[in-house]
Amino acid sequence: MDLRETRSRLSTDSSALTLEGRNAREVLSLVYSYRFVRLVVNGGEIWVYTGPERDYVAIPGTYCSCMDFAIRVVSRGETPYCKHLLGLEVARRLGKYREVRLGSEEAVAVVREALFKGFSKTLHRMLYKY
Template identity: 35%
Template sequence: MSVEETMNYVLKIPWHDIERNLISRVQLKKIIKLRIILDKREINYPIYFYVGEKRDHVMIPYVFCSCKNFTIRVMSKKKKPSCKHLIMLRLALDKSMYREIYIDDLTLLKKIINEIIRIGLSPTLRKLLYISRNRRYERGRTDGA
């Protein structure tokens, strides 16, 4: 499929056609938006991540996913218009159901992407998610104490 065909498919899929298991994954906030702050300015890169149980994926909204399904069935064999991760990303963006992490170093972004491409998941990304979750927990404890 072409980039345009993939984008049109993802943007036009009716809500009632989206499988329940995809919706539940979005509700679990497995989609991650990366916020990059450099020199006190936010740089808006359209890069998102899917954090799965066994694999992580890099996604560009509506047009690219690093999963094998996208590479083989969408790009190479042209048998499908999209992968499930791009559909989940669309749902997450429409409903604002994603987690955000902040980084202040582009080498960290490069490291996360390289880990996902090379080994299928990013320990660095997972560590950032763990740290940000603990910070929210600690803030909640001190605010409520």
């Protein structure tokens, strides 16, 4: 699978929105539990999936830092997207995500923590401030 196919399937293929080949309950639970976070940074955006065990960085229609994406999408070419990219597309269309505005340094910290530690303390502190 290549990037064009991933983007095409997620943006125009109705089968992507009907959750073809995926467990619909699992993907919709990602969306309706507001696990996707849009980080707004200097006019740009970065997306993070905040999972129960790990956080993943995602670029809509392009990339997810999860192992399923690395193995099934990139290495084996079995599918054009992982459940997180599909869930992100559904969340964006339905407006079912959280949004955090932050500076460049904070954004770098969030991405580094998610990619290298699997969990962003910085992001979770921002989301769950009291």
